Amino acid sequence: MKRTSMFLRGFRRRTGRPAVELAVLFRSIVDQSRTVHPVAADFLNHFMDGAGETRTLSQRWLRSFRAIRRAERKNHRRFERQLAREAHRLDDGASTWLNDHWDARINAFIGTELFYVSRMSLLRSQGSFVLTRTGREVTVSGTVRHHWVDPYDWDRGRWVYIPRHGFVPIAVGRDLVEADEARNYLMESRHVQTLEGTCRDGRWPRRGRATFVWALVRKNP
Structure with missing residues (x-):
């Protein structure tokens, strides 16, 4: 009955439960998640510490997820189409x-x-490129600086399913912030890529061709 009541409160803006009880819930999530999702546990723990300081995510960890790489490729294609038109x-x-x-x-x-x-x-991708034409071919080179950003705020949606804890209302996080038991903060990550490419004009009726190669700039250890 207690879990059902908590689930229903997930559809409200507030849980109606004491902040101490909610803090115990989140601390238990941190402790039980460290072996399965250590990064997520660490960031939830930072939320509970109440410092509110910005946290930087490892570019290697962040780019290991397909959703991030898809967003990166989406911006790649946008730049490539833009460069081809400019060429x-x-x-x-x-x-x-x-x-x-x-x-x-x-x-x-x-x-x-x-x-x-x-x-x-x-993911915001800021690009700077130079294009030079020699005859039918245009060479392209440049740099793209990617900036991933997201506020850690427990303020979007109704609830989230957490293994071993079931459905946890988003309102828990809001209540903890209002009770000064936790604090929202900013998450971010940055990485840089270079672009080298060529755009070659086609002879009518054939269309031109464009080739682009992206490379990640590795950070020094």
């Missing part, structure tokens, strides 16, 4: 710069550890 307009012997950014919304897959850290987030 087509470029006169022989001319060069030009292209600076722009694209945002990709991310929805983590249910059951992955990313889901328990960040269900919905944003």
Whole structure:
């Protein structure tokens, strides 16, 4: 009956339960999740510590998830189409710069550890490129700086399913913040990629071809 009551309260803005009881629930989630989802447990623990300091995620850990790589590729394709159009307009012997950014919304897959850290987030990709035409071919090179960001706030949705704990109302997090037992904070991660490519004009009626190669800039250990 107690679990059913808590589930129903997940559809309300508040749980109506004492903050001490809710804190015990979240602390137990932290303790029991460390062996299964250690990163998610660490970030929930940071929420409970109440410091509110920004946390930076490892780019290797973050990019290990398909949802993140899909968002990255989505922005890649946007840049590639944009560069191909710009190359087509470029006169022989001319060069030009292209600076722009694209945002990709991310929805983590249910059951992955990313889901328990960040269900919905944003990847902003800021690109800077130079294009140079020589005859029918345009060479492209540039850098894209990716910035992943998401507020850790327990303020979206109704409830979340947590292994060993069942359905936990999102309102638990809101109540803890209001009781000053926890504090929201910002999560972020940054990584850089380079782009090298060529855009070659086609002879009518054939269309032109574009080839792009992306490479991750590795951080020094």
